[in-house]
Amino acid sequence: MRAVELIKPFTCEVRDVATPVATSGVVVVNVQRVGLCGTDVEFFRGEMPYLLDGHAKFPMRLGHEWTGTVSKIGEGVDPRWLGQRVTGDTMLGCGTCRRCRSGHQHVCENRKEVGVRGNFPGALGEELSVPATSLHALPENVDAALGALVEPGANAFRAVEGAALKVDERLLIAGPGTIGLLAGLIARSRGIEVHLAGITSSSIDFAASLGFAGVWHLEDLPALEWDAVIDATSDATLPSTALDLVEPGGRVVYIGISAEKSEIDSRSLTLKDVTAVGILSGSTALDETIALFASGRVDPRPLIAATVGFGDVASVLAGERPSHAGPGPKIHVDPQI
Ligand SMILES: [Zn+2]
Ligand SMILES: [Zn+2]
Numbered sequence: 001m002r003a004v005e006l007i008k009p010f011t012c013e014v015r016d017v018a019t020p021v022a023t024s025g026v027v028v029v030n031v032q033r034v035g036l037c038g039t040d041v042e043f044f045r046g047e048m049p050y051l052l053d054g055h056a057k058f059p060m061r062l063g064h065e066w067t068g069t070v071s072k073i074g075e076g077v078d079p080r081w082l083g084q085r086v087t088g089d090t091m092l093g094c095g096t097c098r099r100c101r102s103g104h105q106h107v108c109e110n111r112k113e114v115g116v117r118g119n120f121p122g123a124l125g126e127e128l129s130v131p132a133t134s135l136h137a138l139p140e141n142v143d144a145a146l147g148a149l150v151e152p153g154a155n156a157f158r159a160v161e162g163a164a165l166k167v168d169e170r171l172l173i174a175g176p177g178t179i180g181l182l183a184g185l186i187a188r189s190r191g192i193e194v195h196l197a198g199i200t201s202s203s204i205d206f207a208a209s210l211g212f213a214g215v216w217h218l219e220d221l222p223a224l225e226w227d228a229v230i231d232a233t234s235d236a237t238l239p240s241t242a243l244d245l246v247e248p249g250g251r252v253v254y255i256g257i258s259a260e261k262s263e264i265d266s267r268s269l270t271l272k273d274v275t276a277v278g279i280l281s282g283s284t285a286l287d288e289t290i291a292l293f294a295s296g297r298v299d300p301r302p303l304i305a306a307t308v309g310f311g312d313v314a315s316v317l318a319g320e321r322p323s324h325a326g327p328g329p330k331i332h333v334d335p336q337i
Contacts, residue, residue, distance in 0.1 A: 002335070003125030004313045007059045009046030012314035020121070020129035022074035027081055027132050029088075033144040033307070034123045034333040035065030036316055037152060037178060038234070039116060044317035047259065055117045063123030063333075064090040064115040067138065067147030077132040085142075087150045087290075089134040090114045091283045106283035124313065126335045136286045139294045145307070146293050148332060149182070149300050154282020154289040155255060156182035156232075160190070161285070162253040162277035163228035167191035172226040174198075174218060174242060175233035175256055176207040178329045182300055183230055183255075184212055189297045197221060206327045210302065221245070230255065236262040248272040255279040303328040309337030 003017045022028045040062045042048035050056035066088070070081045092112045093105025100108050114130060115122020122128070138147045156179050165171055171187050173180045176198040184194045184207070195214035196207045208215040216222065218241075228251040229242040236258035243264050246252050252274060269276060282289065292298050306325040308316060316322065316331045325331070 001126040002310060003061055003121075004310050005059050005061055006043060009058075010044065010318065012044070012317065014310045017125065020125075020127050022072040022077075022129065024075040025077060025131055025133070026074040026129050027070045027077055027135065028072040029068035029086065029128045029130065030071045031063075031066055031068045031123050031126060031128050031335050033067045033148040034063045034335075035148045035152065036062075036313070036331045036333060037065060039064070041317055041319075043116075044314075050117050057119065060115075060119060061121040061124055062115045063125075063128070064113065065148050065151040066123035066128065067144045068123070068128060070135070071127070073132070081132060081135060084135075085138045085140075085147070086135045087138060087147045087286070088114065088130045088136060089283050089286060090116060090151060091281050092120065092131060092134055095133075103284065106281040124310070124333065136290060138290060141296075142290060142294050144334075145301055145304055145332060146299075149303070149330070150286060150289050150293065151282055152178050153182050153186070153293065153298075153300060154285040155179055155279065156282075157186055157285040157289045157292070158279045158282055159183045159230050159232070159253050159255045160187045160192075162279055163187070163230060163251050165190075165192045165228050168193060169227040170224060171195065171228050171230065172197060172221075172245060173230045173232055174238050175231065175235075176203045176215070176329075177232060178303060179255055180230070180232035181207060181210065181303055181329065183232060185210070185298045185300055186292065188212065189292070195224075195226075202327065203329070206329070209327070226250065228253065232256045234258050236260045238262070240264050243268050243272070243274060243276075246272070246274055248274070251275045251277060253277045253279060303330045304332050305330060307332040307334050307337065309333065310335060
């Protein structure tokens with residue numbers, strides 16, 4: 001089959017590789033759509049922390065936001081999965097340790113992550129093999145594009161849950177990238193007053209086009225009370241700024257990760273009686289996100305700027321925008337293009 005292999009930093013090649021096999025407990029999926037995200041860009045640039053601590057090494061196959069159809073099943077897999085349209089959990093815990101048994105497999109010490117960690121091949125191939133236990137069925141009205149937005153959507157869903165706001169309370173989201181925008185759409189569907197803040201005029205303009213209550217430049221925020229602040233940026237100063245901005249008694253949610261160490265002053269946290277929440281992965285919210293997309297109450301498809309073929313992955317990861325791209329932050333890949 002054809003697959004995109006990341007050979008070394010800045011070098012991606014479309015190659016013919018061995019077709020995955022459905023071993024015991026495993027299914028093979030025909031991949032229909034794959035989302036590219038910031039994590040993939042970090043790998044492409046050779047900057048992803050897992051490359052430094054040994055959890056990942058080149059060559060690797062990226063792709064952890066995907067939709068496909070189950071084409072083969074291994075021994076012991078429920079035959080009802082055959083032909084089912086699915087997406088899957090990126091996080092593959094060992095299944096036996098204390099964290100896995102208590103529902104925290106996404107932070108299992110020995111986990112693999114599809115297309116990310118433990119050299120588990122990702123979805124940037126015509127076919128993908130994953131454990132049947134990681135599958136999540138997609139209803140008919142969640143199309144290929146929506147299905148590939150479930151993984152980032154579930155991350156955003158958990159960030160909104162972390163903010164724990166009620167109807168008409170006010171949320172500030174720093175960082176109008178895919179996660180920030182998804183969190184904004186999800187929070188708005190709950191009746192929360194959503195504001196976004198960014199730096200670049202193109203991302204601010206795009207966020208404004210989605211009709212949020214307010215979209216601001218980070219340096220030019222209005223003097224409003226923020227009941228919760230979500231940091232969806234990769235700026236090392238934002239965690240501390242979020243804590244400064246949030247109302248006493250409120251919540252800060254940290255989902256962005258900066259390349260350098262970022263710090264907060266725990267005295268502010270205490271003296272303002274603020275709750276801080278960290279979010280890694282959408283694992284525990286995948287089904288709720290699928291249901292939300294299926295309900296039509298949140299439609300994130302305007303975030304997709306373009307859908308390209310395998311041959312364009314390298315240039316997209318290098319930061320080029322396809323010539324036909326719309327203004328959204330997300331690029332999708334279709335193996336059939
Ligand atoms: Zn991602
Ligand atoms: Zn485990």
